[in-house]
Amino acid sequence: MIARTFSIAYVPGTYAKKRPGPAETAARYVQEWEARRRKVSRREANEEIPPCICVSRKIGVGALEVADLVAKRLDLRVADREILEHMRGQTRLDEETVKFYDELYPGKTVELSALLFGKKSFQMDDYLRNLVNAVYAIALLGPTVFVGRGTHLLLPRERVLAVRVVAGDAYRIERLAALLKVPAEEAARTLAKIDREQRAFFRKAFGKKDAPASEFDLVINLDRLPSPRLAADLIVRAYRGRFAKEAGR
Numbered sequence: 001m002i003a004r005t006f007s008i009a010y011v012p013g014t015y016a017k018k019r020p021g022p023a024e025t026a027a028r029y030v031q032e033w034e035a036r037r038r039k040v041s042r043r044e045a046n047e048e049i050p051p052c053i054c055v056s057r058k059i060g061v062g063a064l065e066v067a068d069l070v071a072k073r074l075d076l077r078v079a080d081r082e083i084l085e086h087m088r089g090q091t092r093l094d095e096e097t098v099k100f101y102d103e104l105y106p107g108k109t110v111e112l113s114a115l116l117f118g119k120k121s122f123q124m125d126d127y128l129r130n131l132v133n134a135v136y137a138i139a140l141l142g143p144t145v146f147v148g149r150g151t152h153l154l155l156p157r158e159r160v161l162a163v164r165v166v167a168g169d170a171y172r173i174e175r176l177a178a179l180l181k182v183p184a185e186e187a188a189r190t191l192a193k194i195d196r197e198q199r200a201f202f203r204k205a206f207g208k209k210d211a212p213a214s215e216f217d218l219v220i221n222l223d224r225l226p227s228p229r230l231a232a233d234l235i236v237r238a239y240r241g242r243f244a245k246e247a248g249r
Contacts, residue, residue, distance in 0.1 A: 026086035032141050049159045051243040053145045054152035056211055057165040059194045060172035061222050067145045069232035079138045081148035128205055150206055161239050167222040
């Protein structure tokens with residue numbers, strides 16, 4: 001999703017660091033997933049999804065920068081909303097993921113679909129099923145830091161460190177204006193539009209109006225802790241504490 005104003009376009013997750021494009025990263029993950037699918041049999045499969053970090057955020061706080069720092073410290077891959085959207089559109093991946101996951105974890109796909117989708121519209125079921133397939137395809141590769149798209153609501157809760165990163169409007173506007181070199185008023189309009197789109201997505205996809213703190217293991221307010229590195233430190237410590245045996249100390 002790209003939010004446009006009169007003169008700027010902002011892709012959520014953009015920050016100063018140059019990163020591989022989402023299409024390139026998604027293609028690499030698909031190749032890794034296909035290689036893993038060829039190698040792994042049901043007999044060899046682990047019983048559980050590898051432990052993952054799912055970061056939910058207010059757009060514009062700099063959560064992807066925090067996620068990149070966390071991933072570097074823990075040697076994990078990162079999958080943000082742009083990567084997930086690229087993978088979601090690959091029909092072959094979607095079909096093969098369902099088959100592969102059913103073989104590894106019999107009955108879990110039906111259980112997950114019933115929990116997530118219930119009697120929602122066919123159109124949104126399709127979108128979310130494809131999103132779930134993309135999320136699980138990446139998660140099955142190994143421990144991952146996910147950013148956005150409500151991934152903490154999609155993966156098994158006991159295998160997730162769920163993190164919410166927030167900040168007030170003033171912080172987000174100032175950060176976006178500096179990043180894009182535009183007036184604060186323009187940055188504010190852009191964020192307002194993206195916020196509306198984000199709320200609409202969660203309302204339609206999950207029937208949720210907001211993201212209550214009770215959904216998360218850790219909530220970080222960057223108004224009070226305005227350093228991405230400090231935020232990353234907290235997440236790393238929480239992850240190692242929660243999944244001590246698997247993550248190492």
